[in-house]
Structures are given as C-alpha cells and as structure tokens.
Amino acid sequence: MILGDVIERNERCSGDHPAVIFEGRTLSHREFARRVKCLVNALAARGHPRQARIAVLSRNCPEYLEVYGAAGLGGFVALGLNYRLSAPEQAAILLDAQPSVFFVEAEYLPRLRELRAGLPAETLFVCFDAAPGEGIVAYEDLLREARAEPLALRAQPDDTLFLIYTSGTTGVPKGVMLGNEGQLEQARVQSLSHLASPTDRMLIVMPFYHIGGPTELLTYTVVGATIVLHRQFDAHAILASIAEHRVTSAHLAPTMISMMLDVQEKTPCDLSSLHTICYASAPMSVALSIRARKVFGPIFMQIYGMTEAGLGTTLLKHQHVLEGDERQRKRLASAGQAYLGTELKILADDGSECPGGVVGEVCLRSRSVMQGYWRKPEATAQALADGVLHTGDMGYLDEDHYLFIVDRKKDMVISGGENIYSREVEEALLMHPAVAEVAVIGVPDPKWGESVAAMVVFKPGQQADEAALDKHCRELIAGYKRPKVYRFLEAMPRVPSTNKVDKRALRAPYWQDQQRQVS
CATH class of the missing domain: 3.40.50.12780 (ANL, N-terminal domain)
Structure with a gap:
C-alpha cells in the first residue's frame, strides 16, 4: 500500500x-x-x-x-x-x-x-x-x-x-x-496516538521543508480530515483561525505556544473546539507546560523524534499530570514512551544496553526509520549501525520506560571529569520567574577543561542578576552543575530550517582560538 x-x-x-x-x-x-x-x-x-x-x-x-x-x-x-x-x-x-x-x-x-x-x-x-x-x-x-x-x-x-x-x-x-510505505506506517500510528478522525480540522503552520509539516499532513490525511493551512506563524492570526474555523488540533513548537500564551492571556479567543495540541521540534520546559495547561487545558501531547527517525516516542495527553505524585510530575520533563511498533534502546559506547536510569545513546528501530542518507553510504552505515538508528541524543529510561532526553551527545559538558547534561541545567533556570529562554553550553576552563555557561533571555520587563540566578540554581541542582558563566541576550540565534537555538553559534566566540572544539 x-x-x-x-x-x-x-x-x-x-x-x-x-x-x-x-x-x-x-x-x-x-x-x-x-x-x-x-x-x-x-x-x-x-x-x-x-x-x-x-x-x-x-x-x-x-x-x-x-x-x-x-x-x-x-x-x-x-x-x-x-x-x-x-x-x-x-x-x-x-x-x-x-x-x-x-x-x-x-x-x-x-x-x-x-x-x-x-x-x-x-x-x-x-x-x-x-x-x-x-x-x-x-x-x-x-x-x-x-x-x-x-x-x-x-x-x-x-x-x-x-x-x-x-x-x-x-x-x-x-x-x-x-x-513511501514507511511514511504511510508513520501516518497510521500517529493518527492512533492523536485519536485523529475525519471530522478533525488540523491546523498546520510548520514549514513543509521541515519534517513536522509533512508528518502532521499525512497523519490527518490518512483519516480523511481537513487541513487548515497557514503560510507562516503569527500568534494573533493562529488564535483567530482556531476560533473561525473551529480547529480541533494543532501542531506547534514550544516557542510558538509561548507566544500564543502571551496573546491569549491578554485578549482571549474562543478555543473551545481545540482538543489536541501536539508540540515538537524542542522539549517544552516544565514551567511552560504548567503555564500552557492553565490556559489551554489538558490537551497537550509531545512528539520526540527527528527527520531520520520517523516514529520515536510520545507523551500523551493523559500522561501530562500536573497534580500527581513526584514521579508523575517528573514525567512532564520526559519525551514519553515509544510508539507502537517502535523498538527503543539506550546503548552504551560499547554497544551494550544500559539499565534503567543510566544515560546512554538513544537508538530506535521501526518501519518508518529513514532508508538512508542520499549518496552518503558511509554516513548511512554509521547512523544505521547494527540495524538501528543511532540518534546522537543522550537519554535514559525510567522504570516504566519513559524516555528522558538529557542532551545531544556533542552538547555534553565535561567539567573536571564529571558529565553535565545541559538540559537539566536549562530546566532549572527556566523555573526562575524572570527567565524566558536559556541555552547551556560548555566553555573553555583552564582548570576544569570546561565550565558550564548559561545564555539567558529574560521575559519582557523582567531582569535578574547572576547572584539571583545562582541562588535559584543552588536550590534545584548539584553545585558542580551550576553555571559559572552567564551571558544575557536580547534573543537567541536560531538554526534557519528548524528555529532551534543554534548552540554552535553560541559556542563559537569561546572556542574559536582553541585547538579542541566541542561543536
């Protein structure tokens, strides 16, 4: 088929x-x-x-x-x-x-x-x-x-x-x-996880050169639903469109959700038709997840994957638990569990499978995994070694097989022999009420090899100094994980194709004269 x-x-x-x-x-x-x-x-x-x-x-x-x-x-x-x-x-x-x-x-x-x-x-x-x-x-x-x-x-x-x-x-x-067949399989499984039906109206604003747009298009096309298509993102226009066309589902990046919240909290639109918001392209911080649910309701689900992977994991709507025990609340920061038909393993450098709670490389196998890289057999063989896709992401599984992504493999900060995963530090800083966005990188340190540096963007009209942020981090993460360097930015540099934070650009000024490059 x-x-x-x-x-x-x-x-x-x-x-x-x-x-x-x-x-x-x-x-x-x-x-x-x-x-x-x-x-x-x-x-x-x-x-x-x-x-x-x-x-x-x-x-x-x-x-x-x-x-x-x-x-x-x-x-x-x-x-x-x-x-x-x-x-x-x-x-x-x-x-x-x-x-x-x-x-x-x-x-x-x-x-x-x-x-x-x-x-x-x-x-x-x-x-x-x-x-x-x-x-x-x-x-x-x-x-x-x-x-x-x-x-x-x-x-x-x-x-x-x-x-x-x-x-x-x-x-x-x-x-x-x-x-073709792999994308059809992905659409079928995604439509099940979304509970998609012919009566749905799916709003797509993600550009179609990116995997997100085609994925959601096929997910709802496979059930005969309607696509409400937008040429580009504008928070006011998206909210108005949801109200006008009685949109039921939407696919958005966390940065888009944050901008829509800023508008919706001030001038609310009728969003009563909306039953699903799927977020992807980047993890949503726990702080943003809590804020978004207060405004939109319990309608969020997360997709974790990448262009090469197709189906990865998903955190479904009922798994976004705000008022539960500590374990349930912690899972707001997870990427969810593997899709039906997706084999998920956490592998160590020697190829052995890591036990629960131990960080290793996230590896996936499914019918929707890429066929390979165009005209690049060596890169294909490396990425698909042993028949599984090696994602380059570092993570671990908890006792119920929820996946926690801690970093890109090359984003790991190694300070004094300790592995520090940037996502954990970023999550801590995002819980500060003045912080809108943060990116953590490793910068050269003559004593420790690398130190943790935090690039911070504040919310409009709000500020905090280094001492306040350091005090905040002391309450949430181990001392050796705390940033030693802070830099305050008006906005983050972004990768044009995905709108993700460009950490290579953030690292460049610090590493340009160094023999060893972490990027």
Missing part, C-alpha cells in the same frame, strides 16, 4: 469533504485528488520518470501539498527547499539532489534566477502563482496539459517519498531519504 491509495480513498469516500482550507480558499478531497493526478500525468508526459526529484521553493500553500501528493501517488521524490537559507546553501543542496523539476512561488523568483545557472538546462521550472516567462511554466497551465485519468505513473511501496535535508547542526546538511 502507498500514500497515493489514501488520496484515492479520500476521493471516493469523502469527495465533498474539505481537504484544505487556506486564506479563504477551500479544496475538497475530490478536487485535491483530481489536481494531484493531473500533476502526475503532466510531469510524466514531459518525460519525468518515477523517482525523479522534484524540488519546491515556497512558503506553505495548497500547491505545495499537491506536489507532495503527486510524489505519494506518482512515485516522485519530493524535496522541500528551505527558503530561509542563503543562495550558496540552497545551491549546494540542489547540486547534491539534482532535481529535474523546480517548483517556485513568485516571491522567490529572484532567488531562482540566482540558482538557475547551477541547474541543468533541461530542468523544468514551474511557478505556482505567476506566468513570468523566462522559460518558466505557470502551474495552472501545467495542470491543464493533462487529464486526471488514466494515471501514467504509480508509486511503489519501497520508493523514496521525501528527501529532507538536515539542518546541519552537527555538520554538513545531509539528504534524509524517507520511504
């Missing part, structure tokens, strides 16, 4: 039901399927075979979803290009992927002109919302070139569906190959 089967089933069984709502425009499942089929046939007629790479440079829009649908049905490999990257960064990805079709929206036509020289002359260029000439085909004209039936190409279960490039936090971006 392939994801294209889901599109065709929705067409047959829920044809008149809304598939996508976007900026005043609604596409039914029947219309969406027809347009996807026309796109598959038009590309096939122009000579693009199954598994041809098709790249997209655009913000979120229905046409973006149709390109992904064509990949799922016709067997193309979809590559969402991060529009926040520089031209050289984008050019490097395109050189590696070698797409034969390049979809673009008008906003990024100037960038396309910069990139075009590095692409083969026979590349097909298609613009979503304009017909600018210059050898660029208008998207609607392309659809009109073909009929929906019969279908000229059909995907196979083992086809690569997505080619998603990693953010490069730990090195040069690599193309992660995600299979």
Whole structure:
C-alpha cells in the first residue's frame, strides 16, 4: 500500500469533504485528488520518470501539498527547499539532489534566477502563482496539459517519498531519504496516538521543508480530515483561525505556544473546539507546560523524534499530570514512551544496553526509520549501525520506560571529569520567574577543561542578576552543575530550517582560538 491509495480513498469516500482550507480558499478531497493526478500525468508526459526529484521553493500553500501528493501517488521524490537559507546553501543542496523539476512561488523568483545557472538546462521550472516567462511554466497551465485519468505513473511501496535535508547542526546538511510505505506506517500510528478522525480540522503552520509539516499532513490525511493551512506563524492570526474555523488540533513548537500564551492571556479567543495540541521540534520546559495547561487545558501531547527517525516516542495527553505524585510530575520533563511498533534502546559506547536510569545513546528501530542518507553510504552505515538508528541524543529510561532526553551527545559538558547534561541545567533556570529562554553550553576552563555557561533571555520587563540566578540554581541542582558563566541576550540565534537555538553559534566566540572544539 502507498500514500497515493489514501488520496484515492479520500476521493471516493469523502469527495465533498474539505481537504484544505487556506486564506479563504477551500479544496475538497475530490478536487485535491483530481489536481494531484493531473500533476502526475503532466510531469510524466514531459518525460519525468518515477523517482525523479522534484524540488519546491515556497512558503506553505495548497500547491505545495499537491506536489507532495503527486510524489505519494506518482512515485516522485519530493524535496522541500528551505527558503530561509542563503543562495550558496540552497545551491549546494540542489547540486547534491539534482532535481529535474523546480517548483517556485513568485516571491522567490529572484532567488531562482540566482540558482538557475547551477541547474541543468533541461530542468523544468514551474511557478505556482505567476506566468513570468523566462522559460518558466505557470502551474495552472501545467495542470491543464493533462487529464486526471488514466494515471501514467504509480508509486511503489519501497520508493523514496521525501528527501529532507538536515539542518546541519552537527555538520554538513545531509539528504534524509524517507520511504513511501514507511511514511504511510508513520501516518497510521500517529493518527492512533492523536485519536485523529475525519471530522478533525488540523491546523498546520510548520514549514513543509521541515519534517513536522509533512508528518502532521499525512497523519490527518490518512483519516480523511481537513487541513487548515497557514503560510507562516503569527500568534494573533493562529488564535483567530482556531476560533473561525473551529480547529480541533494543532501542531506547534514550544516557542510558538509561548507566544500564543502571551496573546491569549491578554485578549482571549474562543478555543473551545481545540482538543489536541501536539508540540515538537524542542522539549517544552516544565514551567511552560504548567503555564500552557492553565490556559489551554489538558490537551497537550509531545512528539520526540527527528527527520531520520520517523516514529520515536510520545507523551500523551493523559500522561501530562500536573497534580500527581513526584514521579508523575517528573514525567512532564520526559519525551514519553515509544510508539507502537517502535523498538527503543539506550546503548552504551560499547554497544551494550544500559539499565534503567543510566544515560546512554538513544537508538530506535521501526518501519518508518529513514532508508538512508542520499549518496552518503558511509554516513548511512554509521547512523544505521547494527540495524538501528543511532540518534546522537543522550537519554535514559525510567522504570516504566519513559524516555528522558538529557542532551545531544556533542552538547555534553565535561567539567573536571564529571558529565553535565545541559538540559537539566536549562530546566532549572527556566523555573526562575524572570527567565524566558536559556541555552547551556560548555566553555573553555583552564582548570576544569570546561565550565558550564548559561545564555539567558529574560521575559519582557523582567531582569535578574547572576547572584539571583545562582541562588535559584543552588536550590534545584548539584553545585558542580551550576553555571559559572552567564551571558544575557536580547534573543537567541536560531538554526534557519528548524528555529532551534543554534548552540554552535553560541559556542563559537569561546572556542574559536582553541585547538579542541566541542561543536
């Protein structure tokens, strides 16, 4: 079975039901399927075979979803290009992927002109919302070139569906190959954990070059639900959209939730239709979790995973316990338990399995794990050693197999021979009422090798000095874990593709003259 089967089933069984709502425009499942089929046939007629790479440079829009649908049905490999990257960064990805079709929206036509020289002359260029000439085909004209039936190409279960490039936090971006059947399996399991149904309206604002957007799209498409799509994040617009469209579910990063709380606490919108908020892309601090539940209610669930992993773990709504015993409250800081069908192990450096409570590398195995890295067999073999995905995250399991992530493997601070995990220190500082955001890194120390440094952003109108923060930490964590260095920032530097805090940038000033680099 392939994801294209889901599109065709929705067409047959829920044809008149809304598939996508976007900026005043609604596409039914029947219309969406027809347009996807026309796109598959038009590309096939122009000579693009199954598994041809098709790249997209655009913000979120229905046409973006149709390109992904064509990949799922016709067997193309979809590559969402991060529009926040520089031209050289984008050019490097395109050189590696070698797409034969390049979809673009008008906003990024100037960038396309910069990139075009590095692409083969026979590349097909298609613009979503304009017909600018210059050898660029208008998207609607392309659809009109073909009929929906019969279908000229059909995907196979083992086809690569997505080619998603990693953010490069730990090195040069690599193309992660995600299979059609594996993504269908992920959608099925995710829909169970979300309790998704055809009557749901899922709000997606995550960009589709990132794994989060496609994951939630497929999770709700597999049950024939409606996607309420947003082009970009704006807290006021998202809250208004939830009220207007009676949104039932949303996928948000913790930073987005925090910004929405700031608005909702002052000028409340009607959010009574909302029964699920799934947060991912970063852990939510215990302090933010408590605050969010007071405003939104007990509707939060967490996903832990990564582009390479597919299914990892989830902390379900009923597991977000605020008023329980100490063990239950502690689990607010966990990443939950493994999904159905996911094998989770914590491995030591020698490959042995760590007992409960002992920190090691988080390793996963499931049908949704990546097929490998595009054109990088050595990196693939290293990541998938012994048939399991080595995530590079450090964590431990408690007695009930809740996963606690303590750090990225390369983010560990080693001070005087002691391993200090930044997440534990960050959680402590985030409990201070003046602290909005914090990132903990290791900085050079002539005596101890490394010292703990905390980069802190305060809430608007609030401040605290180093002495106050140190006193706060003394009450929560061991003395050797306390930051020895503080730096106060207006805002954190972020990785463009994921909006995660860029710890490499934070470390750089401290380590630039050192022979040993922790990043």
